[in-house]
Amino acid sequence: MKEQILSHITAACPFRDTLHWYSTVDSTNTLGKQLAQQGAPHGTVLIAGQQTGGRGRMGRSFHSPQGHGIYYSLILRPDCKAEELMHLTCAVGTAVCDAVEAVTGRRPGVKWINDLVLGKKKLGGILTELSVAPSGDVAYAVVGIGINCTHSGTDFPPELETVATSLSMEGLCADKAKLCAAMTEALYKLSRELLPQKHAIMERYRKDCITVGQDIAVLRSEETRYGRAVSVESDGSLLVEYADGTREAVSSGEVSVRGMYGYV
Numbered sequence: 273m274k275e276q277i278l279s280h281i282t283a284a285c286p287f288r289d290t291l292h293w294y295s296t297v298d299s300t301n302t303l304g305k306q307l308a309q310q311g312a313p314h315g316t317v318l319i320a321g322q323q324t325g326g327r328g329r330m331g332r333s334f335h336s337p338q339g340h341g342i343y344y345s346l347i348l349r350p351d352c353k354a355e356e357l358m359h360l361t362c363a364v365g366t367a368v369c370d371a372v373e374a375v376t377g378r379r380p381g382v383k384w385i386n387d388l389v390l391g392k393k394k395l396g397g398i399l400t401e402l403s404v405a406p407s408g409d410v411a412y413a414v415v416g417i418g419i420n421c422t423h424s425g426t427d428f429p430p431e432l433e434t435v436a437t438s439l440s441m442e443g444l445c446a447d448k449a450k451l452c453a454a455m456t457e458a459l460y461k462l463s464r465e466l467l468p469q470k471h472a473i474m475e476r477y478r479k480d481c482i483t484v485g486q487d488i489a490v491l492r493s494e495e496t497r498y499g500r501a502v503s504v505e506s507d508g509s510l511l512v513e514y515a516d517g518t519r520e521a522v523s524s525g526e527v528s529v530r531g532m533y534g535y536v
């Protein structure tokens with residue numbers, strides 16, 4: 273698989289020299305953090321055929337069966353403070369949309385903040401994890417991306433059957449090697465633009481983000497509030513206007529979009 277992936281990556285992309293393929297891992301993000309602690313360089317790419325402990329945002333698991341998906345993590349070492357990297361998940365979302373579009377001809381959307389969606393269903397997700405020094409400098413970031421490629425409906429566990437989709441289920445090309453290569457190219461480009469092109473990246477994310485303009489519910493442990501998503505701020509937070517006219521920049525937690533994932 274590694275050779276197949278490399279055959280689609282141009283020589284101009286240096287991340288190809290630090291790309292690793294694993295048949296099975298617990299989680300490529302967990303492994304990425306371990307390798308980063310041990311000094312793995314900027315641009316280290318970890319791709320697995322299967323994850324036994326794939327992780328998602330908010331402590332959720334990410335279903336990662338053998339051979340059906342892409343389970344991909346990238347180690348970045350940007351020279352900046354953590355507060356300058358609040359847009360990282362959004363930036364990765366837009367880069368992955370570029371890669372999926374390049375390979376399949378169809379551009380997914382992003383459900384704020386980190387879900388890749390096609391046909392109103394979840395195609396995949398992004399999990400970004402930062403290690404920050406006491407000075408506030410970023411030591412490293414691990415960006416993890418999972419994409420459902422060749423699953424049929426029955427390959428998902430019952431609780432995901434109505435909310436998840438795959439490239440195959442959408443009738444799209446699900447060539448994992450080509451998509452891994454396109455993701456590596458797109459993420460290399462992103463790594464160079466991440467800080468200097470922040471404004472342009474967020475403009476692109478706002479176009480990809482299907483949550484903007486929708487009726488939404490903001491789910492918190494103590495309450496659920498209903499409103500409309502107005503826009504995405506430069507730090508990646510979601511600007512929400514509630515029924516009483518008050519506005520809030522939501523930066524964490526779960527936001528449900530009416531008409532998606534069973535929210536009616």
Ligand code: BTN
Pocket residue numbers: 298299300301302323325326327328329330332334342343344345386387396397398399416417418419
């Ligand atoms: C989410 O849906 O909340 C994010 C899912 C992220 C899954 C990817 S798969 C590769 C990397 N390794 C993990 O354990 N998680 C991410």
